[in-house]
Amino acid sequence: MKDTFYLNISTADSLGIGLFKFALTPQERFLIVNSAFSHMLGFSSKIELKKEKLADLFSNLNERDEFFRNIRRAGRVNFFETLFKLKNGGNLWVAITCSLISRDRHEYIEGIIENISSHKEMEGNLALERDFLQGLLDNLPDAMYFKDCNNKIIKVNRFYAKGVGLNPEEIVGKTDFDFFPAEQARNMQKDDNHVLSTGKPIVGRIERTLLPDGTWNQAITTKIPMYDRLGKVIGTMGMTRDMTAYANLEKERLSMVINTLTILGKALEMRDPYTFSHTRHVANIAEIIGKELEWDENRLLGIRLAGELHDLGKITIPLDILNKPGKLSDLEYSLIQEHSKNCYDLIKDIDFPFPLSEAIYQHHERLDGSGYPRKLKGNDILFEARILAVSDVLESMTQHRPYREALGMMSACEELKNGSGIKYDASIVDIVLNLAEKSGRKIFWKNN
Numbered sequence: 001m002k003d004t005f006y007l008n009i010s011t012a013d014s015l016g017i018g019l020f021k022f023a024l025t026p027q028e029r030f031l032i033v034n035s036a037f038s039h040m041l042g043f044s045s046k047i048e049l050k051k052e053k054l055a056d057l058f059s060n061l062n063e064r065d066e067f068f069r070n071i072r073r074a075g076r077v078n079f080f081e082t083l084f085k086l087k088n089g090g091n092l093w094v095a096i097t098c099s100l101i102s103r104d105r106h107e108y109i110e111g112i113i114e115n116i117s118s119h120k121e122m123e124g125n126l127a128l129e130r131d132f133l134q135g136l137l138d139n140l141p142d143a144m145y146f147k148d149c150n151n152k153i154i155k156v157n158r159f160y161a162k163g164v165g166l167n168p169e170e171i172v173g174k175t176d177f178d179f180f181p182a183e184q185a186r187n188m189q190k191d192d193n194h195v196l197s198t199g200k201p202i203v204g205r206i207e208r209t210l211l212p213d214g215t216w217n218q219a220i221t222t223k224i225p226m227y228d229r230l231g232k233v234i235g236t237m238g239m240t241r242d243m244t245a246y247a248n249l250e251k252e253r254l255s256m257v258i259n260t261l262t263i264l265g266k267a268l269e270m271r272d273p274y275t276f277s278h279t280r281h282v283a284n285i286a287e288i289i290g291k292e293l294e295w296d297e298n299r300l301l302g303i304r305l306a307g308e309l310h311d312l313g314k315i316t317i318p319l320d321i322l323n324k325p326g327k328l329s330d331l332e333y334s335l336i337q338e339h340s341k342n343c344y345d346l347i348k349d350i351d352f353p354f355p356l357s358e359a360i361y362q363h364h365e366r367l368d369g370s371g372y373p374r375k376l377k378g379n380d381i382l383f384e385a386r387i388l389a390v391s392d393v394l395e396s397m398t399q400h401r402p403y404r405e406a407l408g409m410m411s412a413c414e415e416l417k418n419g420s421g422i423k424y425d426a427s428i429v430d431i432v433l434n435l436a437e438k439s440g441r442k443i444f445w446k447n448n
């Protein structure tokens with residue numbers, strides 16, 4: 001009780017802290033109470049409160065018994081939170097700190113009572129908010145996680161935990177390396193570190209994930225930085241939505257369209273085997289360039305398809321012009337030039353998730369405006385079309401044609417080098433020259 005009685009009654013009253021001394025023997029009764037205590041419970045005076053017994057003030061009988069058990073066992077109780085009855089029949093949250101005193105063969109409890117109702121209300125509100133947020137997180141059909149600055153997981157929701165086959169609390173402190181293949185985890189951490197260092201979110205990144213149960217899923221992920229009150233980045237928060245079902249549907253739809261277009265390609269082959277092998281090789285080259293650029297699977301599929309179909313418009317050009325040995329007349333040449341527009345017209349209404357028809361339309365355009373059919377220049381030419389242009393030149397010059405012998409890799413590389421930054425995109429030419437160098441100036445694409 002020592003420390004309690006450093007407070008005198010008037011100080012305790014002015015602080016709103018209740019003071020009491022309660023005799024357990026020979027007769028249970030309050031010996032001392034202050035005004036703050038009686039006011040706290042809604043009694044009109046100290047005398048009125050003194051008529052009560054300490055045990056009768058408890059609203060909850062189990063808590064009452066626990067309180068008396070504790071004080072008898074330890075001789076002291078610190079900040080025992082319980083509900084006290086109010087005079088008007090209501091309840092009030094209080095905290096009791098008191099000691100058991102034995103003096104002259106009698107026992108007393110001396111201590112203080114604090115009104116903690118506002119603290120409890122705040123605690124209740126916080127718990128409500130916490131439960132609401134937790135409920136929201138756990139009912140989301142998306143995986144959510146929070147990580148600290150060292151990419152360690154601080155919290156995940158139930159959906160995330162289910163995905164990795166653990167309980168949410170077992171995941172805390174772990175990293176992506178504990179759940180995913182190393183390369184995948186490295187990419188995930190690269191993104192997290194990017195968000196941490198730049199403070200900029202990554203929105204809608206499409207990724208394929210190998211789950212611990214061995215199945216792949218296609219997901220769309222958004223990562224945003226988390227800040228403290230001073231605006232300092234303290235971690236990342238991410239949300240991943242499983243898109244596998246949608247991606248499968250999309251893939252089915254796309255493969256239907258691709259199959260149809262392949263039939264068109266076959267028609268071209270039946271008519272003119274030269275053109276067909278050319279388009280397949282161009283597709284191979286364009287895909288290799290896309291891979292060098294670390295494009296994702298969808299973009300690679302797009303450029304591959306564009307390569308396969310880029311000369312499909314030649315189906316409308318008479319074979320004797322197409323395969324004419326020797327020089328073409330101006331009229332014949334202008335007929336041949338129509339093939340990019342013809343192909344564009346053929347496929348422009350098909351809905352693709354990439355600019356297929358436009359890339360094909362532009363595959364004979366050149367950066368300096370010297371190309372055809374629209375004489376587009378510079379940035380008006382799609383990057384995909386620039387890849388097709390370089391791949392097309394490379395393939396044509398290295399293959400035998402009805403009207404000329406193959407000119408070879410050296411000449412093709414020379415042409416690209418001379419036109420780099422003028423007719424052809426310099427970054428793409430660099431990739432091709434690099435690949436040619438690595439292969440010893442040999443054909444570096446599949447050529448059969």
Ligand SMILES: [Fe+2]
Pocket residue numbers: 310311339340363364392
């Ligand atoms: Fe062409």
Ligand SMILES: [Fe+2]
Pocket residue numbers: 278282310311392
């Ligand atoms: Fe071509």
